[in-house]
Amino acid sequence: MIAITDLQKIYRMGDVEVRALDGVTLDIAKGEFLGIMGASGSGKTTLLHMLGLLDIPTSGGIEIDGTDVSLLNDHEKTMFRLYKLGYVFQDYALVPDLTVMENVSLPAMLRKDLTEKQYHDASIDILTKIGMLDRQDHLPRELSGGQQQRVSIARAIVNKPDILFADEPCANLDTENSRMVLDLFKEINEEMQQTIVMVSHEDWHKEYFHRIIRLQDGKVISDGTTGTKAH
């Protein structure tokens, strides 16, 4: 599903060079629920950005579903993100001028394969699941961090993307809500063979992952399957 070869990302700021990713090679299979762990600054977000086509690697290749993404132009990348990918940002990244409902349905509204009723129903459905339906007409600034995070998750999965990238989606949630989110991820992963790549700090999240890779200084230092079975 996703093939990453010798991925490098170097940030240059004046004389200082930060190797955020330093030769990552990785294959992610379809239907896999992958956990990425590692210390702060180890390159987790950077890796996810590259995979989510939000940034361009310094060198190395990414192939998703057989497509070499470096060959896509701006518009094609946008369409790729719209139809195939879902992304939960570490800082939620909700659109400040739009209500919860509008934020969640926005990507669905642009899809040519969905009718207004379809995406409306899907948005209601997902907001119900994450317990935010009663806040559907609120603006992001009227919500708590955890609530914004849940809305961001709803927006990422409402389109039922083939691949979901989630950057610490539970960072601001209590255990109860974290479980709810992880159960939701597990459900869509099992039902629809959706591939999920999730960054996490919490040890207990491991029980949901099929496989965990650990990053340190931009390198993969461990890669192993957990007891949890892939389907």
Next chain:
Amino acid sequence: MGKKELKVAFLLALRSLQRGSRSSVILTILIIGMCFTNMIFLPGLFNGIGQSITKQVVDYEIGNVLVSPKSGDQYVSDLGATLSLINGMPGVERATPHFTKGATLKYRQRILGASVRAISPNDEKSISPLYTKMIAGSYLGQDDTGEVIIGKPVAGDASIRQEDEFQSSLGGVRVGDSITIDYGNGYVKDYRVKGIYFTGWSQADSAVYVTSTDMALVDPKAVDNADYITVKAKPGYSETFIKNELIQYGVSQKVQTTSDLLAKSMGRALQSFAIINMVSLIVSIIITTVVLFIVITIKTINSRRQIGILKAIGVDKEVIMHNYGFQVIILGVLGIILGIIVTLGLAAYMAIHPVVTPEWSATLYITPMDLLVNSVILFCAAVVAGYVPAYQVSREDIQTAMRA
């Protein structure tokens, strides 16, 4: 761009205007509205002045077409034949001669120079609304002799002392009074003032009118000669049509339309009007363009992160660009609507309270076409001003935008 993309762009635009700074939206609309008003006000006023002068020249001086002596002649001669020829032509409402003599008016101790216009009252009614402008007494009868009607400024006001008068007058003539007209060459005649009129057109108001019949007694030349013939066109017939027709039918005098004459006499003034109009148009367009450019640029700079987010979740750059485009369109349309309301309000106010000078009075003359043309010009300027920054910002890469 499909329907869905446009719908999303419109939604984003609407939300940004609704949830962004209310005061900046209101101020922007206000500025566009004022620019629109500025664009249309001066030209409208100048048009109003032009229209009013034209109308008064047509009504009180020369009708739609003027037949004057061919060069070398002092009078239009062979009057009877020429008049019946012109009056028989299609499209001619009526043609009537004017014969004017300079004279001195005397009333009690006052003396005033004025021109005495000899008219044929019945025909004149078809050409000039003068007979509706009587403020005292009555209009001339067809064959009145020894009767005169005079303009209000000529009659004057008995309560104003001579040295305080703005314009010299006869110092308070009333209907029924007798005034003496001295035509020179020793020809002096007393007249009864039959009526006093006021038109607002100073040339007519500072003259006096007698009948042609009366003038024929004063100057026998008036029987078959005229200084000029004024021709009124029937509704729907253009001045040029009448003029060409007159020439074709063999009117051997000099034939000019009122428009030709006005263009000649007011040419310089019209040129200056055109320059002032052009300046006010260009200034308005520049202000609108610059204001909208700044407003949208600030908006895009303030929402770079939002633009990054939108791109990251799969919103195409075209949608983002049209989002700002729609914002400008909404602001522009609202501003133009405000401008139209203000302009029509001004026009309505000025219809009741025209700009009045001793020479003429004018209202704001604005046609639906003027409103349309100016709206389109301003709208285009607005769209250009909005799309330039929108285009630039929509092309920024996600990482740069999101970190902003």
